[in-house]
Amino acid sequence: MTLASAPVGATVAQLWEAYRNDLGDKPTATTMRYTGKAVLKHFGSYTPDQVSKELCEEYARNRMAAGISQGSVWTELGHLQSTMRFAEDIRAIERAPKVWRPSKPQTDKRILNRGEARALIDGAVEPHVRLAVALLLGTAARLGAVLDLTWDRVDFDAGTINLRLDDATTRKGRAFLPMNRTTRPALLAAHEAALSDHVIEYAGKPVGSIRTGFKAAAARAGIGHVRIHDLRHTAAVTMLSEGVPLEKVSQVLGHSNTTVTFSTYARYLPQHMQDAVDILDFGSLKRIL
Missing domain, CATH: 1.10.443.10 (Intergrase catalytic core)
Structure with missing residues (x-):
């Protein structure tokens, strides 16, 4: 799917692919190829207006119950959020839904001398x-x-x-x-x-x-x-x-x-x-x- 062909009423899966194509050879496009396996299994068939806090919370619970870290879930839902903002930018949707995410865990930063x-x-x-x-x-x-x-x-x-x-x-x-x-x-x-x-x-x-x-x-x-x-x-x-x-x-x-x-x-x-x-x-x- 190209940027121009993202249809009105497109599903999350269709918009996700349109966003990846728009990113081209950027590293995020490659990362989304992997995060999309889980995200689209849960959200793919929905339209953006159906993306709710409850649906996001359910996704997070299922992923963490499967042993996925909270940080990874935060990143995965972040890619969903970016996709929805992209859809708004290209006017495939009127307004991007608010994508709920768990708190971003604090990570220890390694500071080199x-x-x-x-x-x-x-x-x-x-x-x-x-x-x-x-x-x-x-x-x-x-x-x-x-x-x-x-x-x-x-x-x-x-x-x-x-x-x-x-x-x-x-x-x-x-x-x-x-x-x-x-x-x-x-x-x-x-x-x-x-x-x-x-x-x-x-x-x-x-x-x-x-x-x-x-x-x-x-x-x-x-x-x-x-x-x-x-x-x-x-x-x-x-x-x-x-x-x-x-x-x-x-x-x-x-x-x-x-x-x-x-x-x-x-x-x-x-x-x-x-x-x-x-x-x-x-x-x-x-x-x-």
Whole structure:
């Protein structure tokens, strides 16, 4: 089904496929191929107006009873939510239904120190994986933004990297950033050997995933378990811990506002409240007679 052929009165299954087609070769399209197996089994035959909180709660209960984690259920229903918003955007439906989801579980973010980050870059022996890791750490970008990056958005004269997409096909914010002493030489070397328009390429073709190479790099580095997205967290916490203002960190991360940045990373920086609690040091005050 194409974007234009999504019919009025389409089922969730039809809209899901239309959304996947619209995503093209983006990683989310691949992920939805797998999440759709469970989601469409439960919701596929319904129309959007029939998607209710009760139906979503039933889905969550069934999935978790089958041993699926709450985080996975949150993600699966998130893809359903994105599909419904897409349907509204293309006017296949008048208004997207509210998709109930269980609370997103708190996950422990792995924050690498500088030595571990350096070891991870060194552990990436494949050039495309090494460049991707350097960019993930050097821009605090999401993986999708790095894999989407094309050479026409890399300006060596100005020393900038434009992670934004002109067609605004992603809902996640992306930044326009200067290069640093790691990303610039890495990009220059890759540009000299480039065989395609994409910055991250393998054999002249865009790369859809670096998970296998990343896992191997982490193993060679001997730094234990680390996820690709932890590099974004590492970059954010490193900037904040070095005193970079919250507003500037928020811009680098592409967040819509500083509230998002603060709510995500404040717990990693309790020292920023030191001056506040120092004022509450009642025990050391001299007794007033």
